[in-house]
Amino acid sequence: MRIRIFTAALVAAAATLVSCSSEPDLAFSGSPTELPHAAIRPSASQDERDQALVDFYQAWKDEYVHDDCGDGAFQIYSPDAAYPFVSEAQGYGLTIAAMMSKADPDAKGLFDGLLTYVLDHPSTRTPDLMAAEQDSKCNDKAGGDSATDGDMDIAYGLLLADSLWGSDGDFDYRDLAGKRINAVKAKTVNTSSDLMLLGDWDTAMDAGLYATTRTSDWMPYYFGVFEAATGDDGWSTIADAHQQAVADLQNSDTGLLPDFARTTDDGIQAVSGKVLETANDGDYSFNACRVPWRLGTDALLTGAESSTTAARTIDAWFRATTDGDPGKVGSGYRLDGTAEDADPANAFWAPLAVSAMTDPDGQEWLDALWRKLAENDVERGNYYGDTIQLQVMILLAGRYLTV
Known part of the structure; x- marks a missing residue:
C-alpha cells in the first residue's frame, strides 16, 4: 500500500455505498476455528465475540463496499x-468475504463481485x-503496476474460495490462485535477498529500491500456504x-x-528519511503497524519460533509502556x-490484540484490547x-479460515 492521505475532500467524494441495512441479522454456523498455538484467548464468551464481529462487519460493509465501476463488480x-x-x-x-461466509449468506456474491473487479x-x-x-x-493510475501486499491477500482469498465453494463455477479459483502465487514469486521477490519487493515495478535497474522491502509485506503464514498450494519449495527459502x-x-x-528496510553488504537496516512514502519510512509507522498482526497470525497458526518471539517482544513492550491501557497506544514510533504521535488509531492498537494472544502472561492486556475492539465503531473515512x-x-473470534 502506498502513501495514505486523510482529507475531507476524498471522504466527501464517496460514491453511493452498497447498502446492507436490509440484511437480516448475521450469525455464525459451525464451530470456531482452532488457533492451535494461541497461549491465551479473550475472556469474552464465543457468543459475545461473534456478535461483536458481525456487528462490526455489517457496519464495515455499509461504509466501504461500493459498486461504482459496473460489470457486476464490487x-x-x-x-x-x-x-x-x-x-x-x-x-x-x-479474504474478509471468504472468512465471513459462515455468517453472511451474501458473502460469495461479494467475493465474486470483488474478484470481477480485480480481474x-x-x-x-x-x-x-x-x-x-x-x-x-x-481508471488505473500510477502506471498500472502492482503492489505486493494486495496480490498476496488476493491469492490467499482465492485459495479460501476454492476450499469453500470449489472451482467448477463461474471462476476457477484454484487456477487463478496458482497463477497469482507464481506471479508473486516471479515478479515481487528480490532474487538476491529473497525478500519481498514493493511491486512488479521494482526492478534491479533501480538498485536502491530493489534492495528496499516493506515489512508489512512479510507474511510468513502465507509463504507456507503458497508452498503447499503450488508444490514450489522455493517458498521455504523465502520464508527462511x-x-x-x-x-x-x-x-x-x-x-x-x-x-x-534496505539490504546492503552489511546486512539489513531501517531506511533513513523518505524513501517511498513519508519522512517516517524508517520508523514504526502506518505500514509497520500491521507487523504484530502478520507475525502474530503465523505464530498462532504455525507456532513458528521466530514469529512467536518477535510478536511477544512487541507485545511485551507495548503492554509495559502503556501500563496495560490500549488507549495509550500512539500512532507512530x-x-x-519514542512516540511520534500520541493520538490513538485503530490501525496501531488493534493489531496488538493478535500479538497479545501469543503471550501467556498478558490476559488482562488482551481482555482490555478486546473490550476496546468490541466498543469501537466504524468511523467514516477510516478504511x-x-x-x-x-x-x-x-x-480473536476464532473465525479465521485456513486452507
Whole structure:
C-alpha cells in the first residue's frame, strides 16, 4: 500500500455505498476455528465475540463496499489512501468475504463481485497480478503496476474460495490462485535477498529500491500456504530469509520494525528519511503497524519460533509502556520507542490484540484490547484502520479460515 492521505475532500467524494441495512441479522454456523498455538484467548464468551464481529462487519460493509465501476463488480473503497480503490483493499475484501461466509449468506456474491473487479484491472507489467491503484472513475493510475501486499491477500482469498465453494463455477479459483502465487514469486521477490519487493515495478535497474522491502509485506503464514498450494519449495527459502530479516532488524528492546528496510553488504537496516512514502519510512509507522498482526497470525497458526518471539517482544513492550491501557497506544514510533504521535488509531492498537494472544502472561492486556475492539465503531473515512480492525476481530473470534 502506498502513501495514505486523510482529507475531507476524498471522504466527501464517496460514491453511493452498497447498502446492507436490509440484511437480516448475521450469525455464525459451525464451530470456531482452532488457533492451535494461541497461549491465551479473550475472556469474552464465543457468543459475545461473534456478535461483536458481525456487528462490526455489517457496519464495515455499509461504509466501504461500493459498486461504482459496473460489470457486476464490487470494490472496497479506500478514501484515506492515495486513490479511492487500491489492490490492498480488494485483497482485504476477498479474504474478509471468504472468512465471513459462515455468517453472511451474501458473502460469495461479494467475493465474486470483488474478484470481477480485480480481474478487470490486471497489472500492465504482469497480467496475473493486479494494478495497484484506480481513481474514482475506475481508471488505473500510477502506471498500472502492482503492489505486493494486495496480490498476496488476493491469492490467499482465492485459495479460501476454492476450499469453500470449489472451482467448477463461474471462476476457477484454484487456477487463478496458482497463477497469482507464481506471479508473486516471479515478479515481487528480490532474487538476491529473497525478500519481498514493493511491486512488479521494482526492478534491479533501480538498485536502491530493489534492495528496499516493506515489512508489512512479510507474511510468513502465507509463504507456507503458497508452498503447499503450488508444490514450489522455493517458498521455504523465502520464508527462511524473512525469519532471519525479522531477527536481524527487530529492535531488541521494543521489538519494533520500520515501515521500510534496505539490504546492503552489511546486512539489513531501517531506511533513513523518505524513501517511498513519508519522512517516517524508517520508523514504526502506518505500514509497520500491521507487523504484530502478520507475525502474530503465523505464530498462532504455525507456532513458528521466530514469529512467536518477535510478536511477544512487541507485545511485551507495548503492554509495559502503556501500563496495560490500549488507549495509550500512539500512532507512530521511532524504533527506540519514542512516540511520534500520541493520538490513538485503530490501525496501531488493534493489531496488538493478535500479538497479545501469543503471550501467556498478558490476559488482562488482551481482555482490555478486546473490550476496546468490541466498543469501537466504524468511523467514516477510516478504511485502513477499520479494515485492519475487522481482520483482527476475525482472528480473536476464532473465525479465521485456513486452507
